[in-house]
Amino acid sequence: MRALYKFDFIDKTAFVKYTRESCWVLRGLVCLGGLLFVWNAGLFAQRMVPDAPVSNFKIPVFGDDGYKIWDLRGKEGRYVNDQQIVVEGMELRVFSGDEAMHLEVTMESPQATIFIQDQRAVGNDLLFIRGPNFHIVGKGWLWNGKEKLIRIEDDVQVTFKESLGNAF
Incomplete structure (x- = not known):
């Protein structure tokens, strides 16, 4: 050799x-x-799958034109699968999606299931919604970001801050 x-x-x-x-x-x-x-x-x-919850996180979501359309914050997030995250202490802020970056609505819930790719969220707990001139509270809710739809099923309370002026 x-x-x-x-x-x-x-x-x-x-x-x-x-x-x-x-x-x-x-x-x-x-x-x-x-x-x-x-x-x-x-x-x-191959996709790394977290086996422990993520604490105090923020996920921004941008539109095709690069402007932020919404962001998700949570005290704790648990990965379920590629499409689904369960969030404790959810805060979801929806923006105008243009260069003004106007905050349209803020939604908070103790627990929610988020479908990021579909831009949807659902929850059975209370949902607190704050807009520029209103507050909404209710239980059993669904948010669809693509359709700009929020549906609340039970115990809904709506408070408007707008004055009625001389309507009466």
């Missing part, structure tokens, strides 16, 4: 002279190492 490499010592410095066989072996080892690296990277590139 031949040696894969040879050493020549010149001025106490080692230089490697590669033979033809050693070049092919080295190329094979480099290719094998590259394949192992790609295979391992593929394993690690």
Whole structure:
């Protein structure tokens, strides 16, 4: 069996002279190492799934034009699957989605299930909604950001801050 490499010592410095066989072996080892690296990277590139809740988080969501359309904050978030997050202490703020970045409404609930890709949220607990001239409180709710719809099923209370002027 031949040696894969040879050493020549010149001025106490080692230089490697590669033979033809050693070049092919080295190329094979480099290719094998590259394949192992790609295979391992593929394993690690799979989605990491958190096994513990995330605390005090914020997720901004932007429209196609780059303006923020809403953001989600929570005291604690638990990953359910790629589409679903359960949030404790939810605060969801909806913006105008244009360069004015006007805050249209703020929604808070003790617990909610968020579907980020669908821009939806649902909850059975109380929902507190604050707008520029109103407050709404109720239970059993649904928010659909794409349709700009908020539905509250039970115990709804609405308070307007707008004066009626000389209407009566």
